[in-house]
Amino acid sequence: MLGNFIYSNPTKLYFGEDSLNYLNEELPKYGKNVQLVYGGGSIKKNGIYDKVVEILKANNKEIIEDGGIMPNPTVEKLYEGVKLAREGNADLILAVGGGSCCDYAKAVSVSVHCKEDPWEKYYMKFEDVDAGTEIIPVGCVLTMVGTGSEMNGGAVITNHDSKLKIGHIFGDRVFPKFSILNPAFTFSLPKYQMVAGFYDILNHITEQYFSGEDDSTSDYIMEGLMRSLIHSSRIAVKDPENYEARSNIMWTATWALNTLVAMGKSTDWMVHMLGQAVGAYTDATHGMTLAAVSLPYYRHIMPYGLAKFRRFAENVWDISTQGKTEEEIAGEGLDAMEAWMKELGLIMNLKKLGVTEDMMDGLVKATLIMEGGYKVLSQEDVLKILKKSM
Structure with missing residues (x-):
């Protein structure tokens, strides 16, 4: 730490x-x-x-x-x-x-x-x-x-x-x-809102996880929280009134953003800045805005934090490392995350959330730039990520 x-x-x-x-x-x-x-x-x-x-x-x-x-x-x-x-x-x-x-x-x-x-x-x-x-x-x-x-x-x-x-x-x-x-x-929540909340939880964790390069206890805690969420979310999507699954998810959501796992971390938060800019223009559900911009963002910054993305693939998604390069392992981790997101039924396209091409300049200007992640974005980076999210 x-x-x-x-x-x-x-x-x-x-x-x-x-x-x-x-x-x-x-x-x-x-x-x-x-x-x-x-x-x-x-x-x-x-x-x-x-x-x-x-x-x-x-x-x-x-x-x-x-x-x-x-x-x-x-x-x-x-x-x-x-x-x-x-x-x-x-x-x-x-x-x-x-x-x-x-x-x-x-x-x-x-x-x-x-x-x-x-x-x-x-x-x-x-x-x-x-x-x-x-x-x-x-x-x-x-x-x-x-x-x-x-x-x-x-x-x-x-x-x-x-x-x-x-x-x-x-x-x-x-x-x-x-x-x-x-x-x-939480049982009566419509599925759309439920799964949007699930992704909000995961993204709160990854915003803090994808920062820093030291051997941090916070990272070990976050890996456990993410594994629990992924497991329980799959149960809850099939059986929304499964109390055990919903209780685990509720508890994970609290610990994901009650400041504990941020200790000793620089933290990123660029996905939230991108998603909140979209929300300001469209009023789209918060978790869905995050889902739409996450993968383009993480694939964009992956080369700058490759070791952590490899660890994410191994420790959260159980990606096999045998005979693969570090880049291949890290990429397969994000592919596994994408498959899980699709399994939940998340919206992963900004057009479906109401974003149009003529909003792009405004979205870029409305996106606050954070400096705690693996790469500080330029406005050109922001525009590229947003376009890939369409």
Whole structure:
């Protein structure tokens, strides 16, 4: 392990079929006004909304309704949420849904008492929360896995006017205070959203895995997480209500992006920058945007990190090395990854996600360049990758 780091994760997790009951233990720690954040209404159809509201009322909480959170929360919606929180004097923001709801809740939490425009401060200037600024605590009840937002400080917001989709990674103060993870709550998710979440998980891991060249414990952990995900995803696609498979996937999603495996790593994140640029233009499902750009990107950078791509092929995909060059082994690893992606039914073509040729220049400009991977991309590299993703 190279470098120096500090590791801290303040989020308390409640995991399992009975985990929602523990909301009764958490709610008394906060004031009476709870801003209830949720998406398009699926939690009302599957009964989760009623269960949560029942517990809130049993704990004598006043509910501030904040529904309609879209898959890519917009800056306009953020402003609406801030207004609701201020008017309702929110003491706790409770996100019930997937990563978008959790991200949005955290963005609202840091913005309510922000004296500046939160988009400008946090997403354009990338400033941190001022030390004296009050942050409204956040809790999560997870109904979709993929983002890891239930145990990290990330909050992604989209600005359609600027054609930008940007994530801000906040510090410990913004992490959810608690998260409730019941794998059964993910059963009713449509297959499209389910498999998009599966790929989001894998890509969170590979973004951190494909960096650094030392013998890092983090890499060994990530290889195990990836193998578990691949195994369980194949079961879940055939049997979406297989509790064991869905529980393993839920747990993997959390550990993929709760900062643990990033320790000692430089980390890449270019696939996310490419995918988020696409999302800003098309509002396509996040995991699918990642799936569409991943293989062209990894094949582009493979020569610069060949040893790690070979290790990925051997340790994650069980590629035989006998009689093969290092390049052949590494290439077969990415071929195996592609076969698995097709097996899940992922969208791997930007045209199918709504990208057109006339968007290319804008997408290139909207793609933030990161420097933690094996190759720092030029704008020409970005354009080449995006074209290969079509």
